Amino acid sequence: MRKIRLGIVGCGIAAKELHWPILKELRDKFEITAVNSRTRKHAEEFAKLVGSPEIFDTYEELLDSGVIEAVDLTIPIELNVQFTEKAILKNIHVICEKPISTDVETGKILVNLAKQTDKVIYIAENWRHIKKYYKVKEVLSKIGKPLYFNWKIWIGMDRNNKYAQTEWRKTPKHIGGFLSDGGVHHVAAMRLIFGDIKWVSAITKKHASFLGGPDFLEAVFEFENQVVGNYTVSYAIKSEETFEVIGTIGKIKLEGNKIIVNDEIIEVEENMGYKEEFEDFYEIILGVRKNELGSPEEALKDLAFFEAALKSNGDRIDLTSLL
Template sequence: MAKLNVAIVGTGIFATKAHLPTLQKSEYFTPYSCFNRTKAKAEEFAKKDSSIQKVYNSLEEVFEDPEVDLVDALLPAQFTVDALKLAVKHKKNIALEKPLAANIEQAKEFVKISRENPDVTVFILEHWSYFKAVEQIKRAVSKIGKAYSFTYHSTGPFNFDNAYLSTSWRQKPEHIGGFLSDGGVHQLALLTGVLGEVKTVSAHTRQIREQSGADDIAYALLETEAGQIGTFTYGSAFGNTEKSCFFEILGDNGSVHFDFSPGKDRVITLRTGGLTADTPKNTETITIQDEFLSTDREFEVLGEALTTKDKSKVITTPEVCFHHLSIVDAILRSSKNNGSPEQVIKP
C-alpha cells in the first residue's frame, strides 16, 4: 500500500516532538513537505527527515500541490477557518490541531463549511478522545445502575519550564480562555466521551499567572443532557502542590473512580452494590495498559479512514470538537456573569 503524502503546516515544537515522529513510523503516512510563515524554520525542519522533499513559500502553495494527500495543520486557533477554506477550495483532506477555532462564531463557521463539503475529510486532532480509558470507563459505568453525579478534577502546579509558554499565540491568546480551551478541550473530550453532551454550566474562573495570558483556573457545576449533575475543576497554575487528576461517577448501584494522575498507573476502581440493602457489594480494579498518550492512535484512525473510506472510527468530527469548545465558552460566559447558569451553544 502506497503511503499518503503529508504536508506539515507549522513546524514548531509540537510538530517536531509529536507529529513528525508519529508520521515517520506510520504505516499510512509519510512526511512529504512542510511550510512555516518563517521559511528558514521550515527549511530547518525539513532537514529532520530525508523524505521531506519540498518547502513552500506560501500557505496556498501547500494546498495547490497535487502530490499532497493530507495537510497536517498545526496553526494557532484563529487561523483554522482560513486553512479549512483553502482545503475546500483545493479539495484537500485536512487535519487540524485543537481547539478547532478561536471562538464560538469562528467555530460555527468552521462546522458550517465542513458540513457543506462532505467530500473533504476534516479531522480534529484531540487525541484524548481516543483514549482506551473512555470505553473502559463507559463499560464500568454501565454496571453501577443509574448514574446521577460526577466529579472531574484536574489540578496541579504551574510549570515554569513549559516550552509552550514562549510561543506568542499562548502568551497573548486569541482563542477563548487561553490554556482553559487549549488544554480544557482534552479534559472535556474525556468527560463527554463517557457521559455525553453537557447542557448547562455555572462557573467561576480566575487568572493566577500572568504568563497564561488569560484566566487559567475554572471551577464549574455542569448538567449533562442525560441529567447527571457534577463538577468540573481544571487548572495547573497553582503553587507547590501534587498534580491530581481523577474522574468519579456515582450511581444508585455503585461508583466508578478513574485516577489518571501522572507518575502512576492509570486505574479504574469499579464498586458495585448498594441498590438495595441486599445487593451484593464488590470492588474491581482495572489497570489501563499502554494508554494512547501520544498522537499515534489518532493518526492511525485517520489513516484507516482515508485508506478504506470508512469513517466509523473517527470520533473527533468538527461537531464533536465544537461541543468541547462550546463548554469552555459557557464556562467563561458564566464566570463573566458571576456564575449564572449558561446554556452550552450548539453549532
C-alpha cells in the same frame, strides 16, 4: 497499502513532539512530502528530521504544489479556520489540531464547510481515542445509575513551561487561553463517557501573570442524561488529580491508568491517542469509515463548554443557545 502524501504546516512543538513520532510509525500510511512553517529555518529543521520533503516558503505554494493530498495543521488556533478553508478550496484533506477555532461562532464555519465538501476536515482531538475513558464508560453499569461526576485537574505550569513560552499563547486570541486550549481534551473525555452536556455554571480566575488569559475554572454542569458534573482545572496550581463517578450502588475512581470500580481494580493499556487519530484520519480518507471522532461538530461542542463557562459568571448557560 496506499500512502497518503501529507504536508506538515507549522513545525513547532506539536509537529515535532506529538505528530512526527507517530507519523514515523505510520510510514506505511503517510508520506511527508512537503513542509511549511512561519520561518524557513523551522521548516528546514523539521524537513531534516523527517527525511527529504519539499520546503515551501508560503502555505499557498504548498497547496498549489501538486505533491500533497492532505495537510496536517499544527498552527496558532486563530489560523485554523482560514487555513482549513484554503485547503478545502484546493481539494486537499485536512487534519487540524484542536480547538476547532478561537470561539464557537467562527468554529461553525468549519462545521458548515464539512457538510459542503467531500474532502475530510478532521479536528485532531487525541483524547477521544484514549482507551481508559472508553473503559470507564464500559464499566459504568457496575455502579448502578451514575449520578455524579467529579474531576479536579491541577496542572501547575511554571514560567519555563514550553507551552507557556509559546508567543501566541502569551496573548491568546482564542477564548479562555489555556482553559480552552488544554481543556477541550478534558471535555472530549467527559462527553465520551457521559454524552452531551446540557448546561454550565462556572467562575474563572487568573492566578499566574505569565499565563495568557484566565488559568483557573470551577464549573458545575449537567449532562443530557442528568448526571451532574463538577470540573475544576488550574494551570497555575499544582496538586493531586481526582477523578470519580458516584452511582446508586457504587463508585468508580480513575488513578492514572488504573480504574477502581468498587473493590475491583482494572489496569488499562496506556495510550495518548495520537496514533489512533491518524489511523482514523487515514481510513476516513480511504472511505473505510465515517468521520465521527474527528468531526468539526464534535469539536465545536467541546469548545462550546468553555464559551458557556466564560460567559457564565456563576449563571447557568444552556449550551444549545451557543450551538
